[in-house]
Amino acid sequence: MVAKSNVTAASFLLAIALASSAGAAFAQVERGPEFRHVLPMHQTVSERITPSTLALLETVMANGKATRLDGIEVFAANDKFLPGKVAIAFAHAVESMDPGDPRRDRYLAGFRNLSALMIDDTNDTWGQYYYISAIYRFEKLGLLDKAVSPETLAQLRTKLDWRSFVDPQSLALINLPNNYYGVAFSIARLRFLLGWEGEQDSNRLLARMITHYKEYSGEYGFADETDGLGRYDRYSVLLIGEIAQRFIETGIAPPPEVRVWLRQSVDVLLPRLNLRGEGFEYGRSIGAYGETAFLEVLSAAAALDLLTPEEEAMAYAFSSRVAARYVGFWQDPATGSVNLWDHGRLTDAYRGKHRILGENLSLGHQFTYTNQIWSERGWDDRPLTDGYEAWLGTLPKSTTTWFSKGTYDRLLVTYRDGDRVIGLPVINGGPGQHMNTPYFPIPFSPGVLAGSPDQSYAQLLPRITLTDGAVLSPTSFFKNVVVQTEPLRTVVTWTQDASRLGGNDAEVDARVSFKTRYVLEDGQISRTDEIAAHQGAEIASVALDFASFSSNPVKVGTEVSYAVGEVAAFAPVGLQCEIASPGEEHRTPTGPFRSLLNCRDDAPADPLLAIGWTLRFR
Incomplete structure (x- = not known):
C-alpha cells in the first residue's frame, strides 16, 4: 500500500x-x-x-x-x-x-x-x-x-x-x-x-x-x-x-x-x-x-x-x-x-x-x-x-546467517531490539585484521556499540596475559557454534582456543581455552566466558575495556550507570572496572566514544576463571 x-x-x-x-x-x-x-x-x-x-x-x-x-x-x-x-x-x-x-x-x-x-x-x-x-x-x-x-x-x-x-x-x-x-x-x-x-x-x-x-x-x-x-x-x-x-x-x-x-x-x-x-x-x-x-x-x-x-x-x-x-x-x-x-x-x-x-x-x-x-x-x-x-515491525526478531562451517565456524547473528539493530559477527580469521576491534566477536549496533578502525584495545573482549608475557584473546578460532532462537531471546554459544596477539596473522595458542555464551534479549546483552589454562600455563592478569557513546558514567559497587546515551549500564562479572578518559584511539566511523571503562583482574587465583558482563539499554 x-x-x-x-x-x-x-x-x-x-x-x-x-x-x-x-x-x-x-x-x-x-x-x-x-x-x-x-x-x-x-x-x-x-x-x-x-x-x-x-x-x-x-x-x-x-x-x-x-x-x-x-x-x-x-x-x-x-x-x-x-x-x-x-x-x-x-x-x-x-x-x-x-x-x-x-x-x-x-x-x-x-x-x-x-x-x-x-x-x-x-x-x-x-x-x-x-x-x-x-x-x-x-x-x-x-x-x-x-x-x-x-x-x-x-x-x-x-x-x-x-x-x-x-x-x-x-x-x-x-x-x-x-x-x-x-x-x-x-x-x-x-x-x-x-x-x-x-x-x-x-x-x-x-x-x-x-x-x-x-x-x-x-x-x-x-x-x-x-x-x-x-x-x-x-x-x-x-x-x-x-x-x-x-x-x-x-x-x-x-x-x-x-x-x-x-x-x-x-x-x-x-x-x-x-x-x-x-x-x-x-x-x-x-x-x-x-x-x-x-x-x-x-x-x-x-x-x-x-x-x-x-x-x-x-x-x-x-x-x-x-x-x-x-x-x-x-x-x-x-x-x-x-x-x-x-x-x-x-x-x-x-x-x-x-x-x-x-x-x-x-x-x-x-x-x-x-x-x-x-x-x-x-x-x-x-x-x-x-x-x-x-x-x-514485521521483520524477524533474530536471524542467523552462516558463512562457513568446518574446522572453524563463521556466522552473523542479527537481533532486532525494537528499533535497535544488533549484530553479533563471528567472522574473524586470517591475517591483517584479527587484532582489530571492528572484527571482534562482540555485539555491534549502529551508533550504540562500535569498534575503532585499525585499533586493537580490548573492547568487550577478555585479554589474557600469561606469566611468560604472552598476550592472548578469543578473537578467531570459533568451534561448535550453536544458536538457539527463543521467543524472547537468542542464545549463542561456542568454544575456542585462544589467539596469540602481537603478529599480523591469527595464531592458535591452545594453552588457554574459552567457553563463551551470549544472551541477546530486549533491553540487554550478556556475555560469559569460562577461561581455562592448560599445559602448565599460568594466567597473570585479565583485562577488558568498554568504550561507549554513553556519557556521565557513575560507578556504584561494581556496576557503572550512564546518565546520557542508549547504553544505560554496564555490569561486569569477575572484573573490577575503573572509569577512565577516552584517548585518540577511541574514535569510530560515526564519532568519538564519550566514556571508557578499564576492567581488570590482576590476581586470578584459579586456572579456571569465570568472567563476563551485562549491557543494559534504555
Whole structure:
C-alpha cells in the first residue's frame, strides 16, 4: 500500500533538525535522526547530492591539479584511483544535464583539459574501471569526441587495460585479492563494448571470476576475504552485488548462480533495514560505505527482478533514508565534503583523508548510478510507501546467517531490539585484521556499540596475559557454534582456543581455552566466558575495556550507570572496572566514544576463571 509523499524539501530539513533534538536527555551526535518521513531518493540525489558533486567539479575545473579540499592538495596525495573517479564524476555530471544546458559544453571542455592533465597520474585497478566506464558513458551519449581528445584517448586505450594487474596467459591476479577479478572482467567487457578488443578475454575472465567466487564462497555463497581462512565482512555481502552491477552495466544476463548468490545477500540485508538509513556496523571500510553497500546490493536485486513488489518498495524506502542520512549526517556543510575523518570520526588507513576528493566522488557515483537503476524501475514517478515503519515491525526478531562451517565456524547473528539493530559477527580469521576491534566477536549496533578502525584495545573482549608475557584473546578460532532462537531471546554459544596477539596473522595458542555464551534479549546483552589454562600455563592478569557513546558514567559497587546515551549500564562479572578518559584511539566511523571503562583482574587465583558482563539499554 502506497500513498503520495507530501514531504517537501523544507519540511524534510526541519524533520532532520527536530529528530536530532528529540529526546535531548539521551541525545548522541554520533547517531543521526530517525527518518519517519523522507524525500524520495531521486529527489535527494538530484537536489542535494548531484549539486554537491558539481560544486567539487567546479573547483577542480577552476584550479586543475592545484586543487585543494579541506587543506588537502588532492592531486598530490597519492590517491591511486583518483583520475578514474574524476572521470566518472564528469560523466555523471554531463548525463544529468539536458542537451541544451549551457553547462554541458563547459563540463565537456573542462574534462577534456583535465583528462590530458591527468594522463600520467597513477590510476590503478578500480581507477581504471571508473575511467573506462566514464568513457563508455560518454560514447553512449555521442559525446566522447568532445570529452577526450584523440591523442589522450589513444593513450587511455593503452592505459585502461586489465592486463596491468592480471597475467594475460594464466589469468592470475598480480598481488591482489580475489575480488579484483570482478574489476578485471568489467574493464575487459567495457573494452569489448568500445571496440578496443574482442570478446574472448572478457569471457575468459568471467569464467575465472565465477570459478573463484565458488571456490572462496563455499556452500553458503558469501565471499571469504582471505584464501579460505575465514574473514567475512561488509565486502563478503557486497561483492556479489558489485559483480551483478557489472552485468547490468554492460548489458548481459548474469549466470544463474550469480542470481542465487545475490538473493542470499539480499536475505542478509533485509532484516537489517531501519529508520535511520544505517548500514554495516562491523568490519572495515564502513561508515558511509557501510550504507552504500545496501544501495548497491538492493538496486542490483531490483534490476534483476529478485525482489517481491513489497520488498522492492521497502528497499527503495530504505535507500531514500540512506540518501537522506548522507546529506544530513555524513556531509559537512562547512567544507562541502563528506566527513569520514574529523570531529572524532575515524576510518581505516586505506580510506585516509589524503583520498578526500576521491571519496566524495566515489560515494557520489554510488548514489548516482543506483538512483539511475531505481529511476529505470519507475520510482521517480511512484510514491514512497507509507507502510515502511510498520513493515519494519514485521521483520524477524533474530536471524542467523552462516558463512562457513568446518574446522572453524563463521556466522552473523542479527537481533532486532525494537528499533535497535544488533549484530553479533563471528567472522574473524586470517591475517591483517584479527587484532582489530571492528572484527571482534562482540555485539555491534549502529551508533550504540562500535569498534575503532585499525585499533586493537580490548573492547568487550577478555585479554589474557600469561606469566611468560604472552598476550592472548578469543578473537578467531570459533568451534561448535550453536544458536538457539527463543521467543524472547537468542542464545549463542561456542568454544575456542585462544589467539596469540602481537603478529599480523591469527595464531592458535591452545594453552588457554574459552567457553563463551551470549544472551541477546530486549533491553540487554550478556556475555560469559569460562577461561581455562592448560599445559602448565599460568594466567597473570585479565583485562577488558568498554568504550561507549554513553556519557556521565557513575560507578556504584561494581556496576557503572550512564546518565546520557542508549547504553544505560554496564555490569561486569569477575572484573573490577575503573572509569577512565577516552584517548585518540577511541574514535569510530560515526564519532568519538564519550566514556571508557578499564576492567581488570590482576590476581586470578584459579586456572579456571569465570568472567563476563551485562549491557543494559534504555
